Amino acid sequence: MTAAGGALIAIESVAKRYVTSSGPVDALDDISLSVAEGEFCTLIGPSGCGKSTLLGMLGGLVMPDRGRLLVAGAPVTGPDPRRVATVFQDAGLFPWRTALENVEFGLELQGVSAERRRRTASELLGPLGLRGFAERYPRELSGGMKQRVAIGRALAIDTKILLMDEPFGALDEQTRVLMGEWLLDIWRRTRKTVIFVTHSLHEALFLSTRVAVMTARPGRIKSVLELTMEYPRSMESPEMVALRAKLWSEIREESLRAMQST
Amino acid sequence: MKVTVLRLALLAALLAAWELAGRAANPLLAVPPSAVVPALRDLLLLRSYPRLPASLWLTVREIGVAYALAVAAGLGCGFALGMNRLLGRAWGPMIAALYAVPAVVWYPSLMLFFGLDAASKIAFGFLLGFFPITLAVLAGVRQVNPQLVLVARAYGAGVVTVFFRVMLPSMLFTLVGGLRTGLALSVIGVVVGEILGAKDGMGALINHAYGLLRTGDYVALVLVTLAIVVGSDVLASLLERRARRWSE
Numbered sequence: 001m002t003a004a005g006g007a008l009i010a011i012e013s014v015a016k017r018y019v020t021s022s023g024p025v026d027a028l029d030d031i032s033l034s035v036a037e038g039e040f041c042t043l044i045g046p047s048g049c050g051k052s053t054l055l056g057m058l059g060g061l062v063m064p065d066r067g068r069l070l071v072a073g074a075p076v077t078g079p080d081p082r083r084v085a086t087v088f089q090d091a092g093l094f095p096w097r098t099a100l101e102n103v104e105f106g107l108e109l110q111g112v113s114a115e116r117r118r119r120t121a122s123e124l125l126g127p128l129g130l131r132g133f134a135e136r137y138p139r140e141l142s143g144g145m146k147q148r149v150a151i152g153r154a155l156a157i158d159t160k161i162l163l164m165d166e167p168f169g170a171l172d173e174q175t176r177v178l179m180g181e182w183l184l185d186i187w188r189r190t191r192k193t194v195i196f197v198t199h200s201l202h203e204a205l206f207l208s209t210r211v212a213v214m215t216a217r218p219g220r221i222k223s224v225l226e227l228t229m230e231y232p233r234s235m236e237s238p239e240m241v242a243l244r245a246k247l248w249s250e251i252r253e254e255s256l257r258a259m260q261s262t
Numbered sequence: 263m264k265v266t267v268l269r270l271a272l273l274a275a276l277l278a279a280w281e282l283a284g285r286a287a288n289p290l291l292a293v294p295p296s297a298v299v300p301a302l303r304d305l306l307l308l309r310s311y312p313r314l315p316a317s318l319w320l321t322v323r324e325i326g327v328a329y330a331l332a333v334a335a336g337l338g339c340g341f342a343l344g345m346n347r348l349l350g351r352a353w354g355p356m357i358a359a360l361y362a363v364p365a366v367v368w369y370p371s372l373m374l375f376f377g378l379d380a381a382s383k384i385a386f387g388f389l390l391g392f393f394p395i396t397l398a399v400l401a402g403v404r405q406v407n408p409q410l411v412l413v414a415r416a417y418g419a420g421v422v423t424v425f426f427r428v429m430l431p432s433m434l435f436t437l438v439g440g441l442r443t444g445l446a447l448s449v450i451g452v453v454v455g456e457i458l459g460a461k462d463g464m465g466a467l468i469n470h471a472y473g474l475l476r477t478g479d480y481v482a483l484v485l486v487t488l489a490i491v492v493g494s495d496v497l498a499s500l501l502e503r504r505a506r507r508w509s510e
């Protein structure tokens with residue numbers, strides 16, 4: 001981790017409580033984490049531990065009750081599509097727009113000319129593996145393709161920071177592994193700073209430079225693992241097998257707590 | 263092609279049945295199509311009813327005003343109730359319940375309140391058109407996927423952009439359907455209002471011909487009125503197609 005001044009993202013003592021019909025729920029309690037530029041930082045933890053809430057706060061869609069979040073030194077006050085792009089869990093594509101038009105969406109809102117945004121989006125379709133699918137509507141695409149369009153929409157606005165909320169959670173395992181490899185390739189070429197929420201140990205170990213394990217609700221940071229292995233990583237190396245066991249024991253404990261509390 | 267043939271076949275069969283039934287029945291009460299043709303010719307040449315153009319124009323204007331008011335109020339109320347959860351929960355079901363009341367029961371009070379001139383017809387056309395439009399907006403707002411609103415906000419959309427880029431396209435089909443139903447009902451409201459009691463307009467002419475047992479003229483007037491209805495529906499379907507193209 002770099003010195004505090006060098007962090008691109010700083011989360012400082014953030015807390016969030018939701019008021020539901022069955023009383024208040026503490027989603028996050030005193031979370032602090034900083035992420036340096038170019039890192040691939042994964043948040044992993046049991047269901048309902050507030051990972052998505054934390055990501056929503058970084059994206060400016062959810063406001064913390066206490067603490068603050070800084071992006072490039074400035075407090076987050078709302079969505080900032082010039083710095084931060086978000087990929088949501090279930091793609092969230094606009095069904096009345098073609099794949100290409102969905103990729104163009106962010107640029108359109110930023111007032112980029114039709115010709116320029118069309119060019120940018122078209123150039124992205126190749127690496128997304130969607131060449132020839134530009135004019136298809138979301139209902140005509142497979143789950144993996146939809147998620148790649150959603151990632152394309154995030155990459156199109158070319159932000160330094162990419163927030164990904166379980167982007168492959170709804171995909172079958174084979175597609176998921178392939179999408180992970182593909183994302184790794186994209187990340188290594190663009191050197192974006194990625195915050196990645198997942199339930200998958202495999203994804204966390206295969207992709208991340210750092211893994212933050214969160215506790216059951218109210219979510220706190222339980223531990224942070226630094227991963228220094230070279231890419232692409234072999235999941236069978238002794239080092240990886242040991243890390244996997246360690247990560248699993250931490251998550252298992254929290255998942256059991258989460259199951260007992262509900 | 264086959265559809266057209268089938269449509270024409272049904273029309274021809276109905277006309278033939280009508281002709282046979284009309285010839286068999288009392289000529290004062292029933293009119294076969296062969297007797298309608300001269301009546302229609304007299305009507306269009308302004309021989310039987312010289313007031314036809316003025317009456318037709320009055321009815322069209324009444325429909326136009328009634329529908330414009332219904333659209334404005336329906337969209338306004340629909341969005342106000344749709345965007346505000348509490349209001350929607352409180353008043354939405356009441357509006358749906360009122361829609362179920364046969365609207366013609368209100369008409370006598372509208373005549374008492376607005377008089378026998380155009381105002382009461384406009385009020386009735388408005389009343390009929392207002393409900394389906396409001397309810398379509400309410401249903402449409404509920405169709406908007408909140409996840410898509412969140413996506414748009416994350417990419418920098420404000421309230422206005424969310425409205426035009428996410429909400430309107432999401433609810434377009436329902437909305438346009440409601441607007442079309444509203445138009446049809448506004449037309450019905452105005453014409454029924456005129457038939458129930460008016461000094462002028464197509465309904466008043468129909469009433470006049472019917473009252474004097476000028477059955478041929480009566481049918482000819484109905485045909486002209488039918489042309490307005492079909493014309494307005496064709497116009498609405500053109501707008502609907504335009505809206506679909508815009509949404510894509």
